[in-house]
Amino acid sequence: MSQGVQCPALLARHSLASHFHGAVKGKNIMLFISHWRVPAGNRNAVIERFAKTGGQPPQGVTTLGRWHEVANGTGFAVSEANDASAMARWALEWTDLMEMDVHPALNDEQLGAVLAGLQRK
Template identity: 50%
Template sequence: MKFIVEWNGQPSAENAVIERFMKTGGRPPDGITMLGRWHAIGGLHGFAVVEAADTGSIVAMSLEWGDLLTITIFPALTDEDLGAALGKHVAAQQ
């Protein structure tokens, strides 16, 4: 399943976030495939799209950075996934 991961950090956490990112490369935990990650310029804000087979890996990622960043995670659908779900919904309404 795919997830959208958003993060925000306070300026007071900037040095610690930089240090951890430089040390780890920001690699996700085992069980998570990073599909893409984007960082805002001039702040501790950004988002990633990741894929994981289970939510346990997602929890591990959240805990790994949760002491420094506020993290919000949403399940994500591709256009194809959404189209299939909408098709089932429309069919069930008929």
């Protein structure tokens, strides 16, 4: 990489790291990573819906960040919710137009606790 050019994935990870580090400590909040792909034939319909809604999540979901790769119609978001059904509701609002995968995620602190538990066995 040339000097002055930074990897978007690294910037995204760095910009959210401070939020992830303590966001869920002591709270019943789950993190989710969503990936989507817009088929070329649905591009205009997705643009229209996004323009109307801003892609805002339903109540109970907070979007921490969203990134788009415009040329190939893909992207990902990191969100938090206290109820997985809220994430399912959000996905169902879009899966008529795009393919979407939603996965639970752990931050370093949460994964560290899981790994520490495995080491004790």
